[in-house]
Amino acid sequence: xYTKPIPQADDESREFYDGARRHxxxxxxxxxxxxxRLPSRPRCPDCWSTDxxxxxxxxxxxxxxxxxxxxxxxxxxxxxxxQYAVVELDxxxxxxxxxxxxPPDGLRxxxxxxxxxxxxxxxxxxxxxxxxxx
Amino acid sequence: xxxxxxxxxxxxxxxxxxxxxxxxxxxxxxxxxxxQRAVADAGLKKEDIDGxxxxxxxxxxxxxxxxxxxxxxGLTHLRLLSSMNVGGATANAMVQYAAMAVIHGMxxxxxxxxxxxxxxxxxxGGAAYAGMGRSARPSxxxxxxxxxxxxxxxxxxxxxxxxHMAMYGTTGDQLGxxxxxxxxxxxxxxxxxxxxxxxxDDYRASRWVAEPLxxxxxxxxxxxxxxxxxxxxxxxxxxxxxxxxxWGMGQGHPGDMRxxxxxxxxxxxxxxxxxxxxxMAGIGVQDVDVLQAYDCYTYTVLVTLEDYGFCAKGEGGPFxxxxxxxxxxxxxxNTGGGQLSAYYMWGMTPLSEAIIxxxxxxxxxxxxxxxxxxxxxxxxILDHHxxxxxxxxxx
Numbered sequence: 001x002y003t004k005p006i007p008q009a010d011d012e013s014r015e016f017y018d019g020a021r022r023h024x025x026x027x028x029x030x031x032x033x034x035x036x037r038l039p040s041r042p043r044c045p046d047c048w049s050t051d052x053x054x055x056x057x058x059x060x061x062x063x064x065x066x067x068x069x070x071x072x073x074x075x076x077x078x079x080x081x082x083q084y085a086v087v088e089l090d091x092x093x094x095x096x097x098x099x100x101x102x103p104p105d106g107l108r109x110x111x112x113x114x115x116x117x118x119x120x121x122x123x124x125x126x127x128x129x130x131x132x133x134x
Numbered sequence: 135x136x137x138x139x140x141x142x143x144x145x146x147x148x149x150x151x152x153x154x155x156x157x158x159x160x161x162x163x164x165x166x167x168x169x170q171r172a173v174a175d176a177g178l179k180k181e182d183i184d185g186x187x188x189x190x191x192x193x194x195x196x197x198x199x200x201x202x203x204x205x206x207x208g209l210t211h212l213r214l215l216s217s218m219n220v221g222g223a224t225a226n227a228m229v230q231y232a233a234m235a236v237i238h239g240m241x242x243x244x245x246x247x248x249x250x251x252x253x254x255x256x257x258x259g260g261a262a263y264a265g266m267g268r269s270a271r272p273s274x275x276x277x278x279x280x281x282x283x284x285x286x287x288x289x290x291x292x293x294x295x296x297x298h299m300a301m302y303g304t305t306g307d308q309l310g311x312x313x314x315x316x317x318x319x320x321x322x323x324x325x326x327x328x329x330x331x332x333x334x335d336d337y338r339a340s341r342w343v344a345e346p347l348x349x350x351x352x353x354x355x356x357x358x359x360x361x362x363x364x365x366x367x368x369x370x371x372x373x374x375x376x377x378x379x380x381w382g383m384g385q386g387h388p389g390d391m392r393x394x395x396x397x398x399x400x401x402x403x404x405x406x407x408x409x410x411x412x413x414m415a416g417i418g419v420q421d422v423d424v425l426q427a428y429d430c431y432t433y434t435v436l437v438t439l440e441d442y443g444f445c446a447k448g449e450g451g452p453f454x455x456x457x458x459x460x461x462x463x464x465x466x467x468n469t470g471g472g473q474l475s476a477y478y479m480w481g482m483t484p485l486s487e488a489i490i491x492x493x494x495x496x497x498x499x500x501x502x503x504x505x506x507x508x509x510x511x512x513x514x515i516l517d518h519h520x521x522x523x524x525x526x527x528x529x
Binding site for chain 1: 271272273274275276277278279280281282283284285286288289292293294296297300301341342343344345346347391392393394395399
């Protein structure tokens with residue numbers, strides 16, 4: 001049984017979570033200055049335009065940093081310590097996630113990663129990352 | 135030509151409440167106790183206080199705009215009142231706003247106070263902070279933090295520390311050297327919570343909190359309060375204590391676009407803050423006699439040393455490894471033990487020790503040459519930085 005917190009979409013993040021369910025990594029993009037952004041917010045922090053679209057990202061990125069959490073939190077008891085990561089997407093924005101199918105001593109900051117989609121419940125998919133093929 | 139704000143204000147009072155694992159009181163009690171002691175320390179009367187700036191911690195104090203604390207203390211003729219929060223950068227920031235207010239005649243004696251009471255008997259020190267950002271039903275983009283277990287400040291500082299290690303080869307033992315040096319200072323501070331000896335082996339044996347951070351990389355959590363009083367330099371000489379003149383003030387808030395090319399984890403707002411403060415003070419980094427560096431984690435000290443130019447970017451690890459921050463070292467730093475070993479009062483920890491050193495009241499831990507005392511504040515996840523340059527000298 002999946003015990004960890006399941007994030008609920010709100011109006012500003014619905015496209016992101018719906019995209020994940022379709023196994024697509026969706027990001028916001030400013031239609032005025034073309035800058036990608038995450039988290040999703042109605043106003044572009046670069047040019048302040050509210051003219052916004054959602055677009056599919058490549059799913060490629062690099063490992064910006066990672067940690068191994070040893071503190072116990074509700075829902076995470078069974079697999080603590082656990083790894084968490086910040087991934088810098090090729091489009092620019094950074095996303096909170098984790099890296100799967102790589103042993104702990106195989107993790108390297110700046111290593112190339114690729115998004116994988118984990119259907120953790122009937123209506124929620126989490127975007128994790130794995131080592132990209134060289 | 136000296137900067138128009140240089141040494142025009144001074145810190146004239148310091149009050150430290152009963153501190154640490156003190157139970158049975160709320161933050162307002164600690165704030166009031168600290169203020170009462172600061173007013174007595176300065177040789178002022180309650181009626182002299184005409185400004186109050188309040189920095190709440192994680193438990194409430196002061197109410198909206200500080201009026202709750204104002205009324206609790208019966209301060210009935212304030213000309214300046216506010217509640218402020220830029221995390222651990224607030225203490226220095228409050229002093230800066232207070233200094234500008236007194237210099238320009240908006241108030242005469244402004245109390246700046248931080249107080250918090252997150253500790254409860256029988257509960258671990260970390261419990262009050264670790265749950266930050268946790269929600270049973272997380273929603274929106276921030277729900278990703280909950281989904282992946284990225285809770286509390288430890289998780290974020292671990293990411294910053296890891297990034298620095300990967301970029302520059304910084305090691306755990308180098309971080310440990312900071313913890314060991316500060317404990318050596320704490321042994322000489324009667325009000326430090328941890329005065330027992332600490333070796334690098336003790337550091338290596340301490341448990342992981344969030345790798346690469348060990349327990350001994352993390353600050354304490356304390357109950358207590360600290361208050362300081364800011365007055366015009368011209369009024370300071372007549373008061374009870376040796377004034378700590380405010381030579382320089384600055385802040386840096388670089389923002390975080392959370393994308394490629396934006397590396398506040400390893401390049402903080404400190405250079406921006408330093409530039410303003412050092413230009414005002416008319417000093418360079420080589421002039422600093424004593425450093426009180428914000429130390430929520432060992433890593434925060436390391437990155438601060440780099441960002442002030444005590445060493446080059448990336449060389450913080452080797453810089454601290456030889457013990458130069460410790461008693462007898464060439465850069466006496468966090469001389470009361472800091473937040474790692476003495477007490478965790480956010481930016482008031484480095485500020486309070488800076489005042490003690492500037493006054494020459496450090497007793498066993500007093501640094502003989504203390505003409506220029508640098509105080510740094512850091513708030514959020516390296517989001518906010520603030521700088522004060524203090525001196526016992528009026529010019």
